[in-house]
Amino acid sequence: MERIERHACFGGQQEVWKHASTSLGCEMRLGVYLPPQATQRRLPVLYWLSGLTCNEQNFITKAGAQRYAAEHGVILVAPDTSPRGPGIADADGYDLGQGAGFYVDATQAPWASHFRMHDYVTRELPALVEAHFRTTDARAISGHSMGGHGALVAALRNPGRYRSVSAFSPIVAPTQVPWGQKAFSAYLGDDHEAWKAWDAHELVAGASERLPLLVDQGEADEFLVTQLRPLLLQDACDAAGHPLELRMRPGYDHSYYFIATFIGEHIAHHARALVD
Numbered sequence: 001m002e003r004i005e006r007h008a009c010f011g012g013q014q015e016v017w018k019h020a021s022t023s024l025g026c027e028m029r030l031g032v033y034l035p036p037q038a039t040q041r042r043l044p045v046l047y048w049l050s051g052l053t054c055n056e057q058n059f060i061t062k063a064g065a066q067r068y069a070a071e072h073g074v075i076l077v078a079p080d081t082s083p084r085g086p087g088i089a090d091a092d093g094y095d096l097g098q099g100a101g102f103y104v105d106a107t108q109a110p111w112a113s114h115f116r117m118h119d120y121v122t123r124e125l126p127a128l129v130e131a132h133f134r135t136t137d138a139r140a141i142s143g144h145s146m147g148g149h150g151a152l153v154a155a156l157r158n159p160g161r162y163r164s165v166s167a168f169s170p171i172v173a174p175t176q177v178p179w180g181q182k183a184f185s186a187y188l189g190d191d192h193e194a195w196k197a198w199d200a201h202e203l204v205a206g207a208s209e210r211l212p213l214l215v216d217q218g219e220a221d222e223f224l225v226t227q228l229r230p231l232l233l234q235d236a237c238d239a240a241g242h243p244l245e246l247r248m249r250p251g252y253d254h255s256y257y258f259i260a261t262f263i264g265e266h267i268a269h270h271a272r273a274l275v276d
Contacts (some may be wrong), residue, residue, distance in 0.1 A: 001016050001017050001018075001019045001128065002017065002019065003015055003016070003017050003217045004016050004017065004018055004029075007018070009066045009070075009116070010034065010035070010036075010066045010067050010069075010070040011035070011036035011070055011237075012033060012034050012035040012036045012037075012038060012066065012069075012070050013034045013038075013255055014031065014032075014033050014060055014066060015031070015032045015033070015080065016029060016030070016031050016032070016056060016057075016060075017029065017032060017035065017132075017159075018030075018218065021083070021120060021124060022124060023116045023119045023120040023123070024083040024114050024115075024116060024117070024120055024125045024257065025050070025113060025114050025116060026076075026083045026084065026085045026088055026178060027085065027151065028079065028083070028120070029056045029079075029080050029235075030056050030077060030078060030079040030080065030125070030157065031056045031059065031060040031066070031076070031077070031078040031079075032059070032062065032076070032077055032078075032116035032129075032133065033066050033069055033075065033076040033077075033131070034075060034133070035066075035069050035070040035072075035073055035074065035075065035248055036070060037070075038074040038075065038133070038134060041134070042135055042137060042209060043073050043134065043136060044073075044075065044135065044136050044138035044139065044140070044163075044274035044275065045074070045075045045076075045077055045130075045133075045135050045138070045140070045163060046069070046075070046076055046077070046124070046139075046140045046141070046142060046267065046274070047055045047077050047078075047079075047121065047125070047126075047128060047139065047140070047141045047142070047269050048063075048065075048076060048077065048078040048079050048141075048142055048143060048147070048183070049079070049081070049103060049141070049142070049143030049144075049146075049147030049150040049151050049154075050078065050144060050145045050146075050147045051077075051081070051143070051144045051145030051146040052094055052095055052099065052100050052145060052179070052195055053081075053082070053094050053099045053100070053149045053160070054081050054099070054147075055080045055084075055099070056078050056079060057079045058103055058256070059076075059078040059144075059259075060076075060078055062259070062260065063256060063259050063260055063263050064115070064154075064260045064263060065263045066193075067264070068263060068264040068267040069269065071210050071267075072084075072267055072268065073271070073275070074267060074270065074271055074274060075135060077091050077125070077129055079120070079125055080116060080141045080228060081099055081100065081101050081117075081119065081146070081147065082097070082098050082099055082100060082101030082115065083098070083101065083114040083115060083117075084098045084099075087170035088114050088214070089111050089114065089115070090142070091186070091253050093254050095179055095182060096126060096182060096183055096186055097185065100183065100186030101115055102117065102149070102174070102180075102183040102184075102187060102198075103117045103118050103121060103146070103147070103150025103153060103154065104117065104118055104153075104183075104187055104188065104198045105117070105119050105185035106186075107187070107188055107189060107194075108186065108187060108188060108189045109239065110136040111186060115187055117150070117158075118150070118153070118198075119153065120136065121141075121150065121154060121166055122154050122157075122158050122161065124189065126139060128129065128236035131171065136162050136274075138273075138274045138275075139162050139163065139184065139274075140162055140163050140164040140165065140166075140270040140273060141154050141155055141162050141164075141165050142165065142166045142167060142168075142169070142178055142266055142270065143167055143168070144168040144169060144170075145168070145169050145171060145223075145228075145243070145254065146168060146171060146179070146261055147156075147167075147170075147172055148168055148170025148171065148172075148215070149167075149170050149171040149172070149200060150166030150181075151165055151166070151167050151170070151215060152165060152170055152172065152200035152233075153198055153199070153200055153203065154179070155211055155213075156200060156203040156204065156207050156211075157197070157203065157206050159207070159211070160209065161192065162211065162276050163211060163212075163270075163273040164211070164212070164215075164234055164269065164270045164273035164274065165211055165214070165216070166213075166214035166215070166261070166266045166269060166270065167213075167215050167260065168216050168259050169217055169218060169221055169223070169254055169258070170200070170215060170216075170228065170230070170233075171227060172200050172201050172215075172228065172230055172232055172233035173199055173200070173201040173202075173228060173229055173232040173233065174198065174199050175192065175194070175195045175196060175199045176229065176232065177226065177227045177228070177229060178201065178226065178227065180195075180199070184198065195203050200233060200244075201232045201233045201236040203236075204233070204236045204237055204240045204242040205236065205238070205239070205240045205244060208245055210242055211243075212243040212244070212245065212249075212271055213233075213237065213242070213244045213245070214245050214266065215229075215230060215244065215245070215246045215247065216247050216249060216258075216262050216265075216266070217230045217246065217247070217248055217249065217254065218248075218249050218251070218253050218254065218258050219248050219249060219250045219251065220252055220253045221252070221253050221254045221258075222249050222253060222254060223254055230246055230248075233239070233246070234244075234246050241268050249261075249262070268271035
């Protein structure tokens with residue numbers, strides 16, 4: 001781990017670190033916000049997964065989350081969205097390849113050797129963070145769009161690992177929408193049954209842990225009908241008896257203006273679960 005940025009922010013420090021990832025076989029960067037309480041005691045961690053085209057900078061510069069993390073005493077960790085660099089597979093367009101890891105573990109060439117973002121986010125990254133910073137063993141996870149999909153899937157596939165989960169504008173049923181179908185075809189191959197293991201609305205039916213899902217969705221989101229389809233998750237949760245709070249927000253779109261408006265509520269939600 002090598003720190004490459006450090007900025008005073010709301011009494012704490014917004015840092016950016018880089019490290020060599022064993023899961024992904026490349027150098028990765030991550031934003032880490034250490035609130036002022038981090039100098040006094042161990043703190044819980046909220047992991048944030050960003051969406052298509054993003055890197056570690058989008059959330060830490062646009063969401064305004066540090067203010068609320070400082071208020072509640074929560075460390076924020078925001079990794080990049082995919083492996084990057086020379087020799088790593090890429091594709092034309094914004095929705096596949098570098099910047100579009102989709103938080104799955106790819107099984108198909110040429111992606112399988114590097115695109116293992118689920119393993120990175122759920123296993124390697126927490127171990128790294130907990131070894132280098134003064135943390136408790138309490139974790140939460142959240143994200144936006146592609147990252148909202150990643151957060152929901154990470155929580156549903158790993159019972160007991162997270163105390164809470166939330167998402168903004170998540171892709172809740174990637175097996176049924178163009179973004180997910182394109183990515184899953186490339187990363188996972190043609191077996192559509194295998195895709196279901198990476199689809200939140202499919203996973204709730206067999207979830208062994210009833211961890212409540214918190215989802216905020218803007219009603220003016222340009223991707224609402226074609227790519228996001230939150231009512232599919234609502235239907236699946238209703239059928240399975242899985243707790244879901246789906247909050248439809250009139251007038252809000254897919255942007256970080258939406259995230260910045262409600263991020264304080266999400267961090268408060270996570271803080272209640274994270275602090276013993």
